[in-house]
Amino acid sequence: MMTDYIRALSIDGVIFGFHENELKVLLLRWKGTDEWSLPGGFIRMQESVDVAAQRVVQERTGxxxxxxxxxxxxxxxxxYDQVDVWRRAGLSFDERDMWPRAISIGYYALVEYSKVEPTPDHLTEACAWWSLDTLPNLLFDHNQIIEVALQSLRKELNEQPIGHLLPEAFSIPELQRLHETILGHALDARNFYKKTIASGDLERLPERRRGTPHKAPFLYRFRPLEPV
Amino acid sequence: MMTDYIRALSIDGVIFGFHENELKVLLLRWKGTDEWSLPGGFIRMQESVDVAAQRVVQERTGxxxxxxxxxxxxxxxxxYDQVDVWRRAGLSFDERDMWPRAISIGYYALVEYSKVEPTPDHLTEACAWWSLDTLPNLLFDHNQIIEVALQSLRKELNEQPIGHLLPEAFSIPELQRLHETILGHALDARNFYKKTIASGDLERLPERRRGTPHKAPFLYRFRPLEPV
Structure with missing residues (x-):
């Protein structure tokens, strides 16, 4: 029931994945249309905002x-233009049904691409990964929300290494390729290695990465996360 | 009228000032009590969230x-405990009057201390600067909000020099003292000078600072801001 939710306030989730050296985002296609949007939802009356965001992302990814x-x-x-969005989303428009002005709280999630089971919600019929380089014209202001999420992610990356888009065990060159993809430019390998190790966020595993053309690099993983 | 506002959503403003090498925050004392809180307010139905935050800070500072x-x-x-807050704030408590659960959007402002005219709102009777080192036990969760604001300000400081707490013209040593106060530790003068100049955010003025025991340092100012 809509009345169980706080009106005028919603969550939008930018779910980032990394696959074949491309940064991806998980989108939903609205029923009977070719129109896509970010996953999102409302906040329950007795639900913390962070918990609502977790629920939205969990339901779409598993x-x-x-x-x-x-x-x-x-x-x-x-x-955004509400009337235009309703038309594009295939919803019959009746002014009495107009949503209240919605203020949206943006969250981004970093997930391991291969572990996600994309799942549409009750308004949509497809849930799929899109490359950030080839996004369609999304419903609402969701192209802008993705752009701001990417800027925030880049800032976070400058503060600390982020590997939550990789499998648990990764080599430093693999982590570097991820960072380069997010930042959109190349990084100096020696500096990247030094800075990453100096952060203290990684621990080296006993194994090395096999099957690379170079000397087998060590594998690392992130120290366990604090809970959100 | 409360009905002109979006219920369940409010703004809290952490207004930072800098005076006599101390970081200060502007607080309000509730009528007939010794209880203090941050300035805040609701968002009007037809008002952007950023504009509401500007309004709150403008009204308290001039x-x-x-x-x-x-x-x-x-x-x-x-x-926070609503009943306890009502009692401490000197409001007669009637369960029918209980505010809806409020989600608060935190903004911080950096202001020039000497230019502020502290002004209480309709629920309060004093507006004054408090040193961050000697804050009282504030109403609501406002001690925590100030703590998170300070952490965010420290992060921002690591990305770029911030001088908006100083008079328009300042020397690099003055800017360094501000940064040291916010960060809570000393900085290396040579590195600070290099990093600050390299940021490209400052422009050197024709004048120098007079009356210091050392060689008169150059004065700088920030290049004009983009509007919020």
């Missing part, structure tokens, strides 16, 4: 352990 | 040009 960050509130009065 | 940053949403279900 994952329970999440690396999730609140990054921005989108609170302009006219975020 | 300033119109603001350096204002959204930093976090405080959205836990039980942020």
């Amino acid at each position: 994952l329970t352990q999440l690396y999730l960050r609140q990054f921005h509130v989108f609170g302009d009065v006219n975020r | 300033l119109t040009q603001l350096y204002l940053r959204q930093f976090h949403v405080f959205g836990d279900v039980n942020r």
Whole structure:
């Protein structure tokens, strides 16, 4: 029931994955249309905002352990043209049904691509990964929300190494390729190695990565996360 | 009228000032009590969230040009004990009057201490600067909100020099003392100078600072801000 939710306030989730050296985002296709949007939802009356965001991302991915960050509130009065969005989304428009002005709290999640089971919600019929380089014109202001999420992720990356888009065990060159993809430019390998090790966030595993053309590199993993 | 506002959603403003080498925050004392809180307010139905935050800070400070940053949403279900807050704030408590659960969007502002005219709102009778080192036990969860604001400010400081707490013209040693106060530890003068100049955010003025025991240092100012 809508009345169980706080009106005028919603969550939008930017779920990032990394596959074949591309940064991807999980999108939903609205029933009977070719229109896509981010996953999202409302906040229950007796639900903390962080918990609502976890619920939204869990339902779309099947994952329970999440690396999730609140990054921005989108609170302009006219975020998008409601009538246009309703038409494109295939909803019969009746002014009485108009949603209240929605303020959206943006969260991004970093997930391991291969572990996700993309799952649509009750308004949508497909859930799929899209490359950030070839996004369609999304419903609502969701292209802008993704852009702001990416900027926030880049800032976070400058503060600490982030590997939650990789399998648990990874080599430093693999982590570097991830960072380069997110930042959109190459990094100096020696500096990257030094800075990453100096962060103290990684622990070296007993195994090495086999089957590379170079000397088999060590594998690392992140020290266990604090819960969100 | 409360009905003109979006219920369940509020703004809290952490207004930072810098005076006599101390970081200060602007607080309000509730009528007929010794209880203090942050300035805050609700968002009007037809008002962007950023504009509501500007309004709150402008009304308490008299300033119109603001350096204002959204930093976090405080959205836990039980942020504080409502009954206890009402009692301490001197409001007669009637369960029918209980505010809806409030989710608060935190903004911090960096202001020039000497230009502020502290002004209470309709629920309060004093507006004053408090040193961050000697804060009282504030109403609501406002001690925690200030703590998170300070952490966000420290992060921002690591990305770029911030001088909006100083008079328009300042020397690099003065800027360094501000950064040291916010960070809570000393910085190396040579590195600070290099990093600050390299940021490209400052422009050197024709004048120098007079009356210091050392060689008169150059004065700088920040290049004009983009509007919020």
